[in-house]
Amino acid sequence: FLENATWLVTEFMLVGFSTFPGLRTTLFALSFLTYLVTLSGNVTIITIIHADRTLHTPMYRFLAMLSLSETCYTLVTIPNMLAYLLMESGAISIPGYWAQMFFYLGLGCSHCFLLTLMGYYRCVAICQPLRYWVIMRPTVCLYLGALVFCFGSSVALIETSLIFSSPLCRSERLSCKGSAGKALAFFFLSILVVLVSFLILLSYTFIVAALLRIPSAAGRHKPFSTCAAHLTVVIVHFGCASIIYLRPESRGNPDQDRLVAVFYTVVTPLLNPVVHTLRNKDVRVASRRTLERSRGVLKISTRPKFRL
Template identity: 50%
Template sequence: MKRENHTVVREFVFQGFSSFHEYKLTLFVIFLTLYLLTLAGNVIIVTIISIDRHLHTPMYFFLSMLSTSETVYTFVIVPQMLSSLLSLRQPISLAGCATQMFFFITLAINNCFLLTVMGYDRYVAICNPLRYMIIMNKKVCAQLVCVAFSVGLLVAVVQISSVFRLPFCDKEVPHYFCDILPVMKLSCVDTTVHDIINFVVSSLVIVVPMGLVFISYILIISAILKITSAEGRRKAFATCASHLTVVIIHYGCASIAYLKPKTENTRDQDQLISVTYTVITPLLNPVVYTLRNKEVKDALHRAIGKNPFA
């Protein structure tokens, strides 16, 4: 149904965390701390990988790309969120909203497919170790990264074109950034078709890469179980542990956020879920890969001159 007598909306206003007004300062401190830790962690990972020759392998090239993507991803969303915690009114132009949504979609999908690429890399390393460096050469690695980014870019263009063709009657966004569903709720027209399309696209960009990772790990586990020595199996599992941990958390949060029926969630629940994948999940990448990955920890020790075995 079309709403009558509406004025043209030229900007949106984020409602942000208005439901948690009494906790805004506390939330600001917590989110700022998490954001700074995320930035520091990802910068450290990218720097260590670039300067330590022991980490100049396809696996760590993909990790550096993921860390870079996560850094930009959080930069697109978190500063706006922190600002909304300090200001009662947080306006954004339609063009600014479209830009934020474009980068958010592009990088979120890019991250999903980069994790898939990293799963394929682990599959080749364990199931075809003798030809690993031939299969995963620099050209192939660069092409895989470009494909991951291109998929995100293509989906973002399609989604943005669809959403911002809608007429908007309301300007109060019930969220802290320009996500697709909260913005579509402001439209003057029925968005059922758009909702279905968005659900299908979300399903594809989450389920397809998640399925490919699942297949990779079935093949990986099958290959590991054929290793005769217990030490060999342990080392093989260890090379996959960090990636598998990030994959489970990343796809788990994404599935809850975009594949769970929205009628089951209140606005506050939606925001808490969004905080998980925009603030907390990006922090897990540097934490998991520094605390659980021996090679990265050794590289850090070498960088600060505290490794007696370097």
């Protein structure tokens, strides 16, 4: 028997915004509309890149992977959040919580690694243009994308296994057994993810150094404009993540922490399709071309057919 553990935990109760029942309807409506825009934006980006042959390049293939990762990431969290906003009690089973944590951590880590990979791609395109097609071959891009998701899933599997390997109990500490080895493993995994993510800074250091060697301002503007959308997403993503995970805990106002967490979960994924569709000229042109082509096909299919 476990000491001081007379009741084993079988489910978790999600508190959420139960202390503010008047905000539930408003939060549900805003979150649902934002989620629809996010989902439709990412699906549109994936469809356009797949349909338009001019976008079958490594940069846009990575962008399609990023949109796919963002779509799956929101599917893990937002539908459950919307359901719990409508229900009086938000209970989640241990297996359900395990699955949600695994996909949440795995897709979150994969998203960070994918942003790092996109930074490496831009570094190769700007700093090594003559070797670009040798380094970034289609098969290499495919393997790198698969490696990113495998690496993220491996980190998530290790962390969730460590969390749920100890029995959970109703006490001041959720885990009935503490382990310094597990804490050390979490520390090294976190350091590994942070170090891999900070390779973006190294990539952009080489990019800035290469751009400064270009004598004309017009020559510097074009390659920098290709990095602007990715750099905007990187700053927003890691900036919001730093606010969530690195700021001191708000002990006096936990409701403020919940509001910030909702903003990070719901609003931040919306910025990826917005930035890449509004700032990227190629995506805008390809979307118009795809829309015109689909209208042409629709006109042909609806044209009456006469038989002799």
